[in-house]
Amino acid sequence: MGRQWLQKKREINAAKRGKIFTKLVREITVAAKSGSPDPAMNARLAVAVEAARKASVPNDTIARAIKKASGGEGVDLELVTFEGFAPHKVPVIVECMTDNRNRTAPDMRVLFRDGQMGAKVGFFFDHVGLVEATHAGAGTDLESAAIEAGAQNVEPLEHPPEGQVGARFFTDPTDLDAVTGVLRKSGWSVTASEMGYLAKDALELPDDQRKDVEAFLEAIDDHDDVHRIYTALK
Numbered sequence: 001m002g003r004q005w006l007q008k009k010r011e012i013n014a015a016k017r018g019k020i021f022t023k024l025v026r027e028i029t030v031a032a033k034s035g036s037p038d039p040a041m042n043a044r045l046a047v048a049v050e051a052a053r054k055a056s057v058p059n060d061t062i063a064r065a066i067k068k069a070s071g072g073e074g075v076d077l078e079l080v081t082f083e084g085f086a087p088h089k090v091p092v093i094v095e096c097m098t099d100n101r102n103r104t105a106p107d108m109r110v111l112f113r114d115g116q117m118g119a120k121v122g123f124f125f126d127h128v129g130l131v132e133a134t135h136a137g138a139g140t141d142l143e144s145a146a147i148e149a150g151a152q153n154v155e156p157l158e159h160p161p162e163g164q165v166g167a168r169f170f171t172d173p174t175d176l177d178a179v180t181g182v183l184r185k186s187g188w189s190v191t192a193s194e195m196g197y198l199a200k201d202a203l204e205l206p207d208d209q210r211k212d213v214e215a216f217l218e219a220i221d222d223h224d225d226v227h228r229i230y231t232a233l234k
Contacts, residue, residue, distance in 0.1 A: 024052040025065045026097040032069030043180035047193040082108050084117040087212045091121035091232040093197050096225040104225045111220045125197035129176030131169040133188040140165045149182040202234035
């Protein structure tokens with residue numbers, strides 16, 4: 001006895017880091033498939049690569065992900081979307097990156113057992129480009145920054161770094177790369193640039209029901225194939 005707990009903790013942390021690496025590499029794959037495989041010509045890919053490097057993803061892993069996305073080698077991943085309801089009728093959209101949808105779909109059905117998989121909920125959301133970024137100028141006006149970048153809307157980030165301003169910019173799907181590029185050139189540090197879904201009307205639930213939904217979403221997010229989850233939970 002004595003230090004078994006430390007080894008267990010290390011194993012848990014290693015597993016968590018492995019899942020983070022997997023999601024970062026998949027974002028590189030998606031970004032590279034959406035445009036040029038050259039980060040200098042693809043702002044979304046540049047953001048994904050930068051995020052992976054900050055998380056200490058090895059350079060050769062990053063290079064392989066880009067090569068796979070451009071058809072150079074390896075298994076071809078596809079983006080598969082699942083729609084339905086979480087507990088308490090909260091609309092949810094789950095995006096998976098998988099090399100075998102026949103494996104992923106049954107897993108999702110099991111994970112949706114406390115909800116309802118297959119219900120069409122897309123009309124509860126707008127399909128948009130999402131850019132999250134921070135700026136060292138604490139007094140930066142978000143509305144002006146959004147207009148200059150060509151974003152449709154903007155909202156403050158919940159917990160920006162101390163002394164900085166943080167924002168989430170919403171764009172037309174076709175404008176995502178352009179808005180990302182303008183923000184980076186304007187001194188914003190872009191931490192996320194991706195296609196996503198924005199709930200038209202977010203639902204507010206009592207604490208006990210919210211915990212049910214959060215537990216449901218966390219279980220889905222733990223699946224290796226899950227890339228992004230979007231929900232109408234406020």
